[in-house]
Structures are given as structure tokens and as C-alpha cells.
Amino acid sequence: MLNPCDSAFVATLAAVVPEGTLSAPEPRHLEEPRGRWTGTAGVLARPRTTAEVAAIVRASAAGRVGLVPVSGGTGLVGGQILAEGPPPLLLSLERMTALRGVWPEENAMVVEAGMVLADVQDEAAKAGRLFPLSLASEGSCRIGGNLAANAGGTAVLRYGNARDLCLGIEAVLPDGTVFDGLTRLRKDNAGYDLRHLLIGSEGTLGVITAASLKLFPIPAARVVALLAVPSPAAALQLLALCGERAAGLVSGFELISRVGFDFLEETGFDLRAPFDPVPEWSVLLELELPAGLEPEVTMASLYSAAAEAGLVADGVIATSEAQAAQLWALRETIPLANRRVGAVSSHDISLPLSAIPAFIAEAPRAIADLGSFRVNCFGHLGDGNLHWNVFPEWGHSKAEHEAVRDQVKRAVHDLVHGMGGSVAAEHGVGRLKVADLARYADPGKLQAMRAIKAALDPAGIMNPGAVLG
Numbered sequence: 140m141l142n143p144c145d146s147a148f149v150a151t152l153a154a155v156v157p158e159g160t161l162s163a164p165e166p167r168h169l170e171e172p173r174g175r176w177t178g179t180a181g182v183l184a185r186p187r188t189t190a191e192v193a194a195i196v197r198a199s200a201a202g203r204v205g206l207v208p209v210s211g212g213t214g215l216v217g218g219q220i221l222a223e224g225p226p227p228l229l230l231s232l233e234r235m236t237a238l239r240g241v242w243p244e245e246n247a248m249v250v251e252a253g254m255v256l257a258d259v260q261d262e263a264a265k266a267g268r269l270f271p272l273s274l275a276s277e278g279s280c281r282i283g284g285n286l287a288a289n290a291g292g293t294a295v296l297r298y299g300n301a302r303d304l305c306l307g308i309e310a311v312l313p314d315g316t317v318f319d320g321l322t323r324l325r326k327d328n329a330g331y332d333l334r335h336l337l338i339g340s341e342g343t344l345g346v347i348t349a350a351s352l353k354l355f356p357i358p359a360a361r362v363v364a365l366l367a368v369p370s371p372a373a374a375l376q377l378l379a380l381c382g383e384r385a386a387g388l389v390s391g392f393e394l395i396s397r398v399g400f401d402f403l404e405e406t407g408f409d410l411r412a413p414f415d416p417v418p419e420w421s422v423l424l425e426l427e428l429p430a431g432l433e434p435e436v437t438m439a440s441l442y443s444a445a446a447e448a449g450l451v452a453d454g455v456i457a458t459s460e461a462q463a464a465q466l467w468a469l470r471e472t473i474p475l476a477n478r479r480v481g482a483v484s485s486h487d488i489s490l491p492l493s494a495i496p497a498f499i500a501e502a503p504r505a506i507a508d509l510g511s512f513r514v515n516c517f518g519h520l521g522d523g524n525l526h527w528n529v530f531p532e533w534g535h536s537k538a539e540h541e542a543v544r545d546q547v548k549r550a551v552h553d554l555v556h557g558m559g560g561s562v563a564a565e566h567g568v569g570r571l572k573v574a575d576l577a578r579y580a581d582p583g584k585l586q587a588m589r590a591i592k593a594a595l596d597p598a599g600i601m602n603p604g605a606v607l608g
Contacts, residue, residue: 144181197315210284216569252283268354289339291565296521358427362434391425392521489564
């Protein structure tokens, strides 16, 4: 049983951290982006060093007080919000933003966990390198949170998830022990890889305080195109063609349904698809090219091959960075339009690539008996991650469907699971999907996860209620 972060505990904590470390939580630390939960907390701690983080965690362990790490606050599964139970201590690393080192010749850098993702990208660029993790929230999310949730983003197809971009981490474990794993090695098989255990654990096994990150050469050029495709199956064939004709060059491959473009217009965004009529399905394709390849020529050649194979019906190739940004803006603004429309149920799912066309065809039938809906399907087709979101028909509100919301979610998730997919593709489990993990995860995996949690955090102080409940 956990104790509340009350005035007595705050006084104990104040004795082990510098003055100014503790303060009342701000609204931004207690609110979830979609407004589903409002959190509770006794105090907010904002340490400046790893040693201070360790002191805070030790005090929490000794007092059996729950500790909820908060990062940029952009998570969509409630991992950063504790709405019920004894008020916890909130731990923010927003003051730990230092660049500890950069080694361009090694394609590596070490940053503290509180650094904003956009600043990580900028520091890499100053060294003539690329840090390719890119998210819509990169101006506010922080690298520690990105790693804790194993963030994906738009470039997973080429560069991988956050865990694939991390060489090592420094973290504070639940008893206050500092794990110094900030290696820059590409090969190290000396025992268990605690880096990968802590990445994606959503703050339930420790607090990441710094990370050693992989960098890459900055591509000489990039080219972006929006292509009209006949169907999701054709989009998958196009992806395979890109793999054959542009191996290693594809950095973005986004599937967009017509409903997404409809929502942009419906909700007042001054963004329009460059097609008339707007196709049922489109693909946003980005290539990153080395020196010696002409961007527009390369994309035009790929388009010609795709058209000859009947995989594209129309297309627009950006001829400037401004035009490329406009095409990406279409894709990146769709989630904002979704929010304005108001979803009955949103699904962040992943599937084996070959199963995606069948899922897209079958999923509307799985919820047909529950009401009349619009579906906005879009996402990172290149890595199998779809956002399959259910909305009310025009003129109706999501509140009218509140009674069937859980049934819609269950029907969609059952179908995903039955097709060998995951119901937690890139946003993690948090608190929103605790029951889903219990329902769909392999029993052996759950048993191992619970054993790990019990071994590292026997008092259960680390982000209580998240992931395993």
C-alpha cells in the first residue's frame, strides 16, 4: 500500500534536495492532451542533476510514496497522469537539458533526458549530423519521455523506433541506485541489456536521466511526393516497389484516406489535397538521397515505374522545400482535425504488412452493428502502424455514441489481435490500455513482466497503475 505525498513527506524531501527543487504542480503537469483525465499530486520535484534525482527516488522508496515521472506531457495513453489513489510525487526533468557531449566522427551524442526533441535535432545539426526521430510534438516532447515510451514517428521505416536510436542510458532505479550505462559502443554483449529493459517501460522500472544517441549523416537531398493509389493493397505493392528501386532511401511512407482530407476542410484548416477529385487513398512518400542523385529525377523515375504497374493514378512531386513542407503539413494536421471532429474511439494499432488490406476491409464490418460511423484511417504504412479512428456521422457528436465506445474499441482490438497485430503500436500502454495488455498479451510475457517489476520495484512506487495496473 502506497502512502500519500503529504506535507510530512514533502518536509522530508525538502531536507535532501536543494532549495527551489520543490513546488506546487502546475496545470500542465496534471492534464492529459485529450482531456480524459485530470491528475492528482502532492508536490512537483524539478531536480537539476542525476544525484538529485537519486535522492528523490530514495526518499520515495523509503516513504513508500508513489512517483510519477512527467516529461513533455504529450503522451496519449495517460502514462503521465495518476487520477486515483494516494497523491503521488511528480518528477519532472525539465531542468536537466544539458548536452553532455557530441562525437560527430562516431555518429554519437549524449544528452540529458529533459532536452526537448527539437533541441536534440538542432544540436545534432550543429555537429553536421542528423538525429532522425521526428514527431508532431517534437517542439515540446522530451527525449527522456520519447525513450520511456519508445516513440516511433514518421521515419521508423528507415531509422527505427526510439530504442533503435539509443546506444546507452543513464537511469535511476526504484531504490535510488544510479545505473550508468552511457556507453557509445555499437557492440557490447556483457550481460543483460538493461538499456532495452528500461526503454519502453514508461517510467515503471526507473527514471531515464540521460541517453547516448545514434546520429547519422545529413542526407544531401530529399524529395517528397503525394501519390493517389487505387487501394491499400496497391499502396503495399508500391512500398515493395520502392524497396526494390530505392532501397535504403525511403524515409517516409504514409497512408492517407480521403476522410482525412475531408476532415481538414470540415474543421476549417486552410489545407487542401492537390487532387480533384480527392482519391479514396493516397500515399505520402519521402526519399532521402545521397550526393549524386537528382531528387526530382529519382522520384519521377519511381513514379513512372509505379504508374506502369498500375499502382498510382496521379501524383504531385514537390519541387522545393516549401512544397515538401506543405505536403507534410497535410499529413501532420490530420490528427488536429480529428480532435476537432471528436472521435468515438481512437485506435493506435500495428499489423503485419500483408494483413493491412484485409483489416481495412473487415474492420468497418466489425463495428457496423454498433452504429453509423465515419472512419479516418491513416498512418505509417511503411512500418505497419495505422491510426484507425472512428467518428460520428456528419451532424452528430461523439457523445451520442458514448454508450458503445467500449464495444467499438473491443471489436477493433479483437480483430487486430486475431490478425497477429498489436493494440499499442507507438503510444504505449500507459493507464488507458492496462486492461488491453491483460487481455491480449501472451501469458508468459505478462508473467515475466510482473516478475521484473516485482524484482526492481517491490514497493510499487514507480508510476503506480501504469502498464501492469
